[in-house]
Amino acid sequence: MPELPEVEVIRRGLERHVIDAEIVDAEVFTSRSVRRHLAGAADFVARVRGRTLVAARRRGKFLWLVLDDDAALLTHLGMSGQVLVQPAGAPDEPHLRIRFRLADGRELRFVDQRTFGSMAISLGGDVIPPELAHIAPDPFEAAYDEDVVVEDLRRRRTNVKRALLDQSLVSGIGNIYADEALWEARLHYARPTETLRRSEAHRVLAATRMVMAAAMSAGGTSFDALYVGVDGQSGYFARELQAYDRVGEPCSRCGSPIRRDRFMNRSSFICPSCQPRPRRPHW
DNA sequence: GCTTGCGCCTGAATGC
DNA sequence: TGCATTCAGGCGCAAG
Numbered sequence: 001m002p003e004l005p006e007v008e009v010i011r012r013g014l015e016r017h018v019i020d021a022e023i024v025d026a027e028v029f030t031s032r033s034v035r036r037h038l039a040g041a042a043d044f045v046a047r048v049r050g051r052t053l054v055a056a057r058r059r060g061k062f063l064w065l066v067l068d069d070d071a072a073l074l075t076h077l078g079m080s081g082q083v084l085v086q087p088a089g090a091p092d093e094p095h096l097r098i099r100f101r102l103a104d105g106r107e108l109r110f111v112d113q114r115t116f117g118s119m120a121i122s123l124g125g126d127v128i129p130p131e132l133a134h135i136a137p138d139p140f141e142a143a144y145d146e147d148v149v150v151e152d153l154r155r156r157r158t159n160v161k162r163a164l165l166d167q168s169l170v171s172g173i174g175n176i177y178a179d180e181a182l183w184e185a186r187l188h189y190a191r192p193t194e195t196l197r198r199s200e201a202h203r204v205l206a207a208t209r210m211v212m213a214a215a216m217s218a219g220g221t222s223f224d225a226l227y228v229g230v231d232g233q234s235g236y237f238a239r240e241l242q243a244y245d246r247v248g249e250p251c252s253r254c255g256s257p258i259r260r261d262r263f264m265n266r267s268s269f270i271c272p273s274c275q276p277r278p279r280r281p282h283w
Numbered sequence: 284g285c286t287t288g289c290g291c292c293t294g295a296a297t298g299c
Numbered sequence: 300t301g302c303a304t305t306c307a308g309g310c311g312c313a314a315g
Contacts, residue, residue, distance in 0.1 A: 001309085079309065114291090114292045158285095162286090165309085167310085264287095265289090285315105286314105288313090291309105292308105294306100297305070298304070298305090299302095
């Protein structure tokens with residue numbers, strides 16, 4: 001599942017492989033994959049044809065390739081999106097949604113099994129695209145100010161995991177790294193945000209940075225073929241996960257078996273000893 | 284204005 | 300065996 005570290009690995013791959021490449025043509029096979037491009041698939045193709053890719057940028061889980069006319073190819077991978085750079089003649093993937101033919105014969109491909117991802121042309125240029133105005137800076141941006149996020153977090157009337165997943169508070173965190181950061185910070189997912197001490201809020205935010213930085217250097221987290229880099233290689237951070245997808249395995253801090261709870265209609269993996277459920281009204 | 288819940292989607296895994 | 304159901308979860312939007 002692509003979260004910030006996986007998207008960053010892909011961004012770096014694109015920076016290495018397709019910057020300065022020219023798009024000579026494109027084909028959209030699934031119109032849903034360009035649903036965020038309101039002018040439609042034909043307009044999408046017309047706007048990339050003949051353009052050269054000049055930069056690869058990212059905020060949170062959003063990725064964009066800046067074009068030489070100052071528009072940008074804005075991409076979100078959703079649950080299963082992949083951006084691949086393939087040599088000429090490589091067979092089409094089963095879920096190939098968009099193909100970009102590059103001048104040197106290679107192809108940039110958007111492959112997406114579940115079609116939660118999408119591409120669009122943003123006219124925003126080489127800054128933050130206007131479509132991303134509601135997305136907060138991620139923990140690796142210069143614009144990120146942890147003190148501001150801590151205060152915002154403590155003003156919320158919700159629980160800490162929902163807040164971490166809210167891209168308008170801090171971006172880039174999905175279910176996997178939320179669980180990992182909460183495990184690291186020894187906080188229960190249902191902890192009310194208004195009861196967080198400043199030190200606890202800083203602790204969990206620092207943990208998101210630490211965990212995602214480690215995941216980036218491992219090439220991201222791959223559970224299956226649904227997440228790969230631009231060259232099709234899997235990341236190997238899954239073996240370093242402490243809580244996520246480790247039901248029944250001993251917590252590396254205390255030995256208690258990791259448990260899986262249903263929370264917010266999704267899985268939450270916790271150590272029941274290190275991350276005890278908060279008791280109301282005080283703890 | 285802020286918080287919460289649902290629908291979108293496909294394929295693997297599970298249930299009967 | 301085969302068909303039906305459940306599950307995975309990021310995002311945008313509607314409802315509360």
